[in-house]
Amino acid sequence: MEYETITLRVEAGKVGIVTLNRPKQLNALNDQLMNELGDALKQLDHDDSIGCIVLTGSEKAFAAGADIGAMAKYSFADVYKGDYITRNWEQIRSIRKPVIAAVSGFALGGGCELAMMCDFIIAADNAKFGQPEIKLGVIPGAGGTQRLPRAVGKAKAMDMALTGRMMDVTEAERAGLVSRVVPLDKLMDEALGAALSICDFSQIAVMAAKESVNRAFESGLSDGVMFERRLFHGLFATADQKEGMDAFMNKRKAGFTNS
Ligand code: CO8
Numbered sequence: 001m002e003y004e005t006i007t008l009r010v011e012a013g014k015v016g017i018v019t020l021n022r023p024k025q026l027n028a029l030n031d032q033l034m035n036e037l038g039d040a041l042k043q044l045d046h047d048d049s050i051g052c053i054v055l056t057g058s059e060k061a062f063a064a065g066a067d068i069g070a071m072a073k074y075s076f077a078d079v080y081k082g083d084y085i086t087r088n089w090e091q092i093r094s095i096r097k098p099v100i101a102a103v104s105g106f107a108l109g110g111g112c113e114l115a116m117m118c119d120f121i122i123a124a125d126n127a128k129f130g131q132p133e134i135k136l137g138v139i140p141g142a143g144g145t146q147r148l149p150r151a152v153g154k155a156k157a158m159d160m161a162l163t164g165r166m167m168d169v170t171e172a173e174r175a176g177l178v179s180r181v182v183p184l185d186k187l188m189d190e191a192l193g194a195a196l197s198i199c200d201f202s203q204i205a206v207m208a209a210k211e212s213v214n215r216a217f218e219s220g221l222s223d224g225v226m227f228e229r230r231l232f233h234g235l236f237a238t239a240d241q242k243e244g245m246d247a248f249m250n251k252r253k254a255g256f257t258n259s
Contacts, residue, residue: 005033008040015195016044020057026064027057029110031088038091045095051199051206053095054191055118056102057111059184062127065109068136089142092117096207098198102191103127104184108166113142116151119210121177122191123169124184129177130166150217151177202240203258
C-alpha cells in the first residue's frame with residue numbers, strides 16, 4: 001500500500017517509526033489516514049525483525065483530532081450504518097508488539113485518544129492534551145471517556161471532557177497520562193532509546209508483559225493475577241528464560257533469540 005498521509009521508516013533495523021503526515025491539517029485523522037496507519041502497524045507487527053513501534057506526529061501536532069471537515073456533514077444514519085469515523089480506530093489495540101506514542105504539540109480529541117491507545121506516551125515539553133469534542137456538540141468517540149479516567153482518574157477526566165480544556169505536560173505527567181517528559185529536541189531520541197531497549201529483550205516476554213498489563217483494564221484483580229501467573233509459568237517453556245537467567249548467573253549480557 002502506498003502511503004500519502006503517514007510515513008513509515010525502520011530505525012536500526014528493528015524499530016518501526018510511523019509518522020502522521022498531514023501537517024497542514026495538524027494531522028487531523030481522516031479515514032484514509034486511519035486506514036494507512038492500520039496497514040502500517042499490521043505490517044510492522046507481522047515483521048519478525050521489528051521489536052517495537054514508535055508512533056509520532058509533527059512538532060506542532062501529534063494530531064488535532066478527527067477531521068472535523070470530513071465529519072461535519074454526516075447524519076446519524078451515515079455514521080451509524082456506515083460505521084464512519086469510528087471504523088479502523090480499534091485496530092491499534094490488536095497490535096501485539098509495543099507501540100510508544102511520541103507526542104509533541106497538540107494531542108486533541110481523537111489525537112489524545114490515539115495516543116492513549118498506544119502502550120505508553122513519551123511527551124515533549126510543548127505537548128498539550130485535551131478532549132475538546134464538547135465544544136463541537138459531541139463527545140469523545142474513540143475511547144476518550146473510558147481510557148482517560150483510567151489514566152488520570154474521574155475528577156480530571158470529567159474536567160477535561162466537560163470543559164474541553166487542555167492539559168499541559170506538567171499536569172499530564174503528574175496525573176499519570178504520560179510516562180516521561182523531555183525537551184522537544186530530545187523527543188525522538190528518547191522514544192527511540194526506549195524502543196531499542198525493549199528490542200534487546202525477549203520478544204515473547206515483551207509481548208506477554210504487554211498482554212498482561214492490558215489485562216488489568218479488562219479484568220478483576222484475581223482474574224488478572226491468575227492471567228499473569230499463567231503467562232509467567234508459560235515463559236519457563238522458552239529458550240529466552242533459560243538464556244536470561246543463565247546470563248544473569250554468569251554475569252554476562254543475555255542474547256535473546258525470541259524462542
Ligand atoms: N480537523 C480538521 N482540520 C483541523 C483540525 C481538525 N481536528 N484541527 C486543525 N485543523 C486545521 C484547521 O482548520 C486549519 O486549517 P486551515 O489552515 O485550512 O484553516 C489548520 O488545521 C491549522 O489549524 P489552526 O489555524 O486552527 O491552528 P491554531 O494553531 O490556531 O490552533 C488548534 C490549533 C487549537 C489545535 C485548533 O486547530 C483546534 O482547535 N483544532 C480542533 C481541535 C478539536 O476540536 N479536536 C477534536 C476533533 S473531534 C474528534 O476528534 C472526535 C474524535 C472522535 C473519534 C471517533 C473515531 C472512533
